[in-house]
Amino acid sequence: MRFLAILIVFFPLAMAFPRLGLHEGYTRLVFDLEKGVQYQISQTPDTLTLRFTGTRPAASDTDVGSPQVASYQVVPTPQGANVFVRLRPSVEVKTFLLEDGSRRRLVVDVLTGSRAPTSPSTAQPRPSPPKPRAQPKVVVLDPGHGGVDPGAVGFVVEKEVTLDLAFRVRRLLEREGVEVVLTRDRDIHLSPDKATDLGLRAEIANSKRNLFVSIHVNSASTPAQGIEVYYFGNTLDPALLAQVIRENGGGEVGRRLTQEAQSVSQRIMSDLIAQSNLMFSRQLAHYVQASLLRATGAVDRGVRQAPFYVLRNARIPAILVEVGFANHPTEGRRLQTEAYRQALAEGLARGILRFLNNGE
Ligand SMILES: [Zn+2]
Structure with a gap:
């Protein structure tokens, strides 16, 4: 690990x-x-x-x-x-x-x-000040896409799977006393304009919250399957950039937002505080990836960095999870089932809880 x-x-x-x-x-x-x-x-x-x-x-x-x-x-x-x-x-x-x-x-x-x-x-x-009242930890879950934007479409529709997973993870976290904020709880977009939509999602992840998890479903033109978890950063991998552009809105918009996110990633290089937040994001990514793989037995596509627009200005640990490929004949069909979605949700929740509990 x-x-x-x-x-x-x-x-x-x-x-x-x-x-x-x-x-x-x-x-x-x-x-x-x-x-x-x-x-x-x-x-x-x-x-x-x-x-x-x-x-x-x-x-x-x-x-x-x-x-x-x-x-x-x-x-x-x-x-x-x-x-x-x-x-x-x-x-x-x-x-x-x-x-x-x-x-x-x-x-x-x-x-x-x-x-x-x-x-x-x-x-x-010195006499220590009175202990603060225990406050619940607050997790922001961002079910990717919604409304006019279906996301990836294959054996499943991305926006439906991400919302269902967010509900399942919310139930599991609330059971453990964690407060959950969803960026959407219905089939809606936050704005028809992709930059505004992603910006509004990211804004919900403000400093009063403990961490941010954006949930997505992948698709690929060549057969691929498995789970990958991202934290913010740059990439030189052209295949990965194509995927990032798609998640950032696709086409010309996706390219523009990806470029904006890439320039943020260059600024972060000289910002020690943002750098340290990235290290916590990386740790969260590894916990979530490990527990997802344990819960599902899915193919491990690793923890990686990429310039996802929704993660670009995070001031709390923030990751983007691709839970599987909508258009893979096996994984796409698996994503249709309640049992597999529940396994994914349990993997997500366990990884998040482990991070909130300092790795325990
Ligand atoms: Zn997506």
Whole structure:
């Protein structure tokens, strides 16, 4: 199994306030405190507020996009500055103060569930703020296509299979206490214009949600079968690009949206936070692919990167799943059956739950 064992991105910008560290299972904010700086911490379920006096950092508003922290905002005040950290649902906050000599650092760790990093031995424990009320994790399921856009047509019609699968996965996740948001719950398009349609689907995957899964059915001009899971990125494979163009709306529109998505993928190369979100997306993709294969015994077509428009601006882990080929004589007929759809749904749900539970 190929998934990311550990991810550490650390970028100490000169005088950054706070310094940000993204780690597997937690996000760390480090505030360097000059002499005489005082602070207070308070917390509501979705915001951690730090009030500093005696320091004047520059105003900023930063998207973090990690699984624990959506963003933080630094707002200067007459006495100092307030920092508002927007928390994802169901996180735990731990704070401690490190002092060596004249150097003081306030460390804020925002953790998924109960996985705690080990504090440095010099850490002085501070009373931790009240625990946030447990909030359900929220998953966005995007049944591909709909309305005027049937998607792939073969032994099955893509838009019907994706909606049915989304309903099945929703039932399974809700049973586990996970909240599910569907981008559509009927045979509709979100807009007749493909770019708007895909943009609206992606917008539903905002930072208040934990992850996004777009569900699709494949088709191919040469016989092919099996399951593949994508996270965002570029590809040089011409066959894959043809498929991406089709999912991005087909024809001239599909080519244009694919080009737009490709240029986003180039920008992401220099954006560390987007890069780290991609690593989480890759991990989600591997969990989902593995559990789908276990549940169905289908052919493994692998986890890959491609410039799908619907994934291009995701600030939460986001994947696109191709559950099988509508026009393959065996797989297409299998996709017609309740039993196979239920197996697919169980595979999808298990992979998602494993990601939400930190790989357990
Ligand atoms: Zn599709």
